[in-house]
Amino acid sequence: MSSTAAAGAIDHHHDSTTVTGIPNKKLLMWAFLASDCMFFGCLISTHLIYRLHPPPGTPNARDVFSIELTSFSTFILLMSSLMMALAVNSIQKGNLKSLRWSLLTTIFFGLIFLGCQVYEFRNFVFEKHLTITNSILGTTFFTLTGTHGLHVLIGVIWLTAMLIYSFTGRLTEKDAIDVESMGLYWHFVDIVWIVIFTAVYLLEYL
Amino acid sequence: MEALAKSDFLAKGETAAKPLVLWRPTAKTGLLSWLTTVDHKKIGFLYGISGLFFFIFGGFEALLIRIQLAVPNNSFLTSAQYSEMFTMHGTTMIFLVVMPMGAAFFNFIMPLQIGARDVAFPRLNAFSFWTFAVGAVILNLGWFMKDGAPDAGWFGYAPLTTRHFSPTHAIDMWVMGLQLLGVASIAAALNFIVTIINMRAPGMTMMRLPVFTWMTLFTSFLIVLSFPAITIALVEIMMDRLFGTNFFEVSNGGLPILWQHLFWIFGHPEVYILILPAMGIISEILPTFSRKPLFGYPIVVFSGASIGFLGFGVWSHHMFTTGMGTTATAAFALMTMAIAVPTGVKIFNWIGTLWNGHLTMRTPMIFAIGFLWMFMIGGLSGVMHSAAPSDAEQHGSYFIVAHFHYVLIGGSLFALFAGIHYWFPLMFGRKVSEFWGKTSFWFVFVGFNVTFFPMHFLGMEGMPRRTFTYDGDMGWNVGNMTATIGAFILAIGVAIYFLTMIYTFFKGEKTSKDPWDARTLEWSLPNPPPEYNFKVIPTVHARDGWWYEKRHTEEIQKEQAEHAKEDEAHGGIHMPYQSIYPFLASVGILIGALGVAVIDPASTTQDPGFWGPKVAVTILGGLIMFVSVVLWALEGNDGYHIHLNEDGSIKSEDHHAGH
Amino acid sequence: MIAPASTAHASGHELEQSKFWIFVQLAMLLAVITGLELVTVYLPFMKWILVAALVILSTVKFMFVIFYFMHLRWDKAFCTILFFIGLVLAGGTMWALLKLFSVADSKPLTLDAPAAIVRTVA
Secondary structure: OOHHHHHOOOOOOOOOOOOOOOOHHHHHHHHHHHHHHHHHHHHHHHHHHHHHOOOOOOOOHHHHOOHHHHHHHHHHHHHHHHHHHHHHHHHHOOOHHHHHHHHHHHHHHHHHHHHHHHHHHHHHHHHOOOOOOOOHHHHHHHHHHHHHHHHHHHHHHHHHHHHHHOOOOOOOHHHHHHHHHHHHHHHHHHHHHHHHHHHHHHHHHO | OHHHHOOHHHHHOOOOOOOOOOOOOOOOOHHHHHHOOOOHHHHHHHHHHHHHHHHHHHHHHHHHHHHHHHOOOOOOOOHHHHHHHHHHHHHHHHHHHHHHHHHHHHHHHHHHHOOOOOOOOHHHHHHHHHHHHHHHHHHHHHHHOOOOOOOOOOOOOOOOOOOOOOOOOHHHHHHHHHHHHHHHHHHHHHHHHHHHHHOOOOOOOHHHOOHHHHHHHHHHHHHHHHHHHHHHHHHHHHHHHHHOOOOOOHHHOOOHHHHHHHHHHHHHHHHHHHHHHHHHHHHHHHHHHHOOOOOOHHHHHHHHHHHHHHHHHOHHHHHHHHOOOHHHHHHHHHHHHHHHHHHHHHHHHHHHHHOOOOOOOOHHHHHHHHHHHHHHHHHHHHHHOOOHHHHHHHOOEHHHHHHHHHHHHHHHHHHHHHHHHHHHHHHHOEEOOHHHHHHHHHHHHHHHHHHHHHHHHHHHOOOEOOOOOOOHHHOOHHHHHHHHHHHHHHHHHHHHHHHHHHHHHHHOEEOOOOOOOOOOHHHHOOOOOOOOOOOOOOOOOOOOHHHHHHHOHHHHHHHHHHHHHHHHHOOOEEEEOOOOHHHHHHHHHHHHHHHHHOOOOOOOOOOHHHHHHHHHHHHHHHHHHHHHHHHHHHHOOOEEEEEEOOOOOEEEEEOOOOO | OOOOOOOOOOOOHHHHHHHHHHHHHHHHHHHHHHHHHHHHOOOOOOHHHHHHHHHHHHHHHHHHHHHHHOOHHHOOHHHHHHHHHHHHHHHHHHHHHHHHHHOHHHOOOOOOHHHHHHHHHO
């Protein structure tokens, strides 16, 4: 019926049904990520602007933050990105078994990251007495990292749904684009964290 | 030819696993067909109808404002009611009228212009519309509640919108409504971007795209890149209102000025979101009725691109009076002056199109020429504001009101009216009476100028915006009375316009295909267009594709016969299945948003059950949305195939599982 | 396995194989850069050097992830253009906002500020 299917090899970098050869879903995801750049750009700007003008009585961020924990979760998120890239690689080769292990590991790392964040938030609120209402630092910090955490959570739910779906037998090499666009989202969450790690955490230590 | 074959869906059908059988609505008429439609033309129609409905709503609010201001010290409206009126008039006209009317044309016309059978993501398109509808409902809910409608201005400047100054749910509804309209607009815009980039017919290169499609693309980019800024601003004000954070709480170090920046980072591109579609419509109408191709097509396109790009660098000219420092003020003043250049270039291109053309003065053309004039006046008063010292004089005065109404009515609305007239025969197969069309134009034109021209003078004489009344000895009496009279003439014009449209819809003169002898592909279709749009996907040979086809009939016929055979060999025309899940997802969003914005917490903050009902309703809405989205994903983007008779009627439908 | 992969790649086979190692090595590299960043903040250099170093290091990380993990390197250039439109506008907006809020005029008034203003006026 279709020459691409008959030949056996699917070209994952070219979709013959679209004008540009880029699959629609991939284009949609990249356009959405461009939009998300503005989203996080504004949110990170808000945080940095308020850090430019801390009102009197703002707690010292360095006393609140725990750089060890944050470095650990940064590392974990990077590793989850690696596993996500491997998952996309697996589905493009039609290797479902490898896909499932990679997805499972990605989810696992994502959950560790979220766990670290929950621990961090609890620590800040109950030990360091930094809450979302009691200072502008708390307000912008919790909103920014919380929004990022929400993105991670959505990603974890999406990954889990995909993992479950892979057991129905309907996920095949031809659907690699579905996994790939999910991967794009996940990597984007990672690069946002790369920026947050530097702009929100590391700069406070200078 | 592989690209033509659209074999994607066939390739998917080969897998061994059976598709999940979910409910597939197939109704073609009745309420269900509208709730489950994924047809871009029907969705465009829904956008258009909602836009026109809210236009009457917003117009009514405007008339009440004008009645209140007709005479000094009037007590027709209280100051509180007046605040609700101008807030909702602005919000309605921008978000619920001009934007959806633009979206209506994007949906209906753009896929036809590029020779596509639908948009790239038909169900996402339906979701965009329903989410828009949900946002519109939440925005207007206040009229029916004791809290009242939002009353902090369409720009919602903090700290006016904080809980301290606006304790009722009115602002919560404004925040939530705008947030959802943003989601809807972004989803729709992403869809249009992918459609224009990826779904063009063979031969339709980017530099052959009709200008309206180009402007759709630029507008979509502006939406996608500017709305996140207001999303963030709205999230911040919502956090302040719901959880007591300090973003705009001055006593704890909040900076209300940040709201203004974030709002205008969105707000200024938004202005171009409102005007670029209008420019696209005008660029279609002028060549058609001048019997000439558009003058300087590439320049018009690149001007559109530069307007879109520069539009992100001028936001602070709305804030010259806030004291940003000299460097910033100078920079934004220069950028604002710069952005007038591509706009001026376009005006000259349109004049160049008219120049030496064989002008036929039909109603769409008259509205289009009205646009040229009026938009130019609005543009000239606009570029005056780029000089910061001059802006400081005009800021917050009726001069500004006059300026943006010249741009929004004389610009956007005239073009939308022109567009409705122009495409009405294509959409409904009936033609609007020239006499009544022109009558409505003159009423609208005269009424509009009588209303808004005096406002320039009122502004210069110092009359402030957003003030519900004034004293009789300020010298503003004549101007205001004139404006009110003008508003009623304008209202009569609009009424004639709409009554004519309604009459034409039911009883108008039937027209043949392509009544204006136009140039772009949408006119190659029978009217109204069939649900599959193109019997055979056209091959585009020139910039004005349909114009070329009309002059090379034999060649085109041969080519189309060949392509029809190929289509049939590949299983016929692929149509997407209808789906209820986009609608259900939006219903979930509605419930969740009501939970966030409207439902009262139980009692006092000290009570642990404080968040009970609010959280319950929000989670319920979220769950409905989540389940709908999951089912939406599981149901897949399948479709069926149709086979056509010679005359274009449907011979048979082909519902093989897995297609 | 429910749907075993019966397909083998004839072309680009080697690239697919080597991608695995590219990804693994890249992840190690990113981890090392993260470590470098951590060390950087404790170095006794001038602040602007450190800030510049941090910005460069995180940009390098950012670019590696989008070009390798997110496949931009192997995809059509249009994906890159599309994403960079958003990235450049977001970066420009952030830069402009931070500039706007760093000028003296934007400093919020503190309790003793009115006195300062009175002094300058007088």
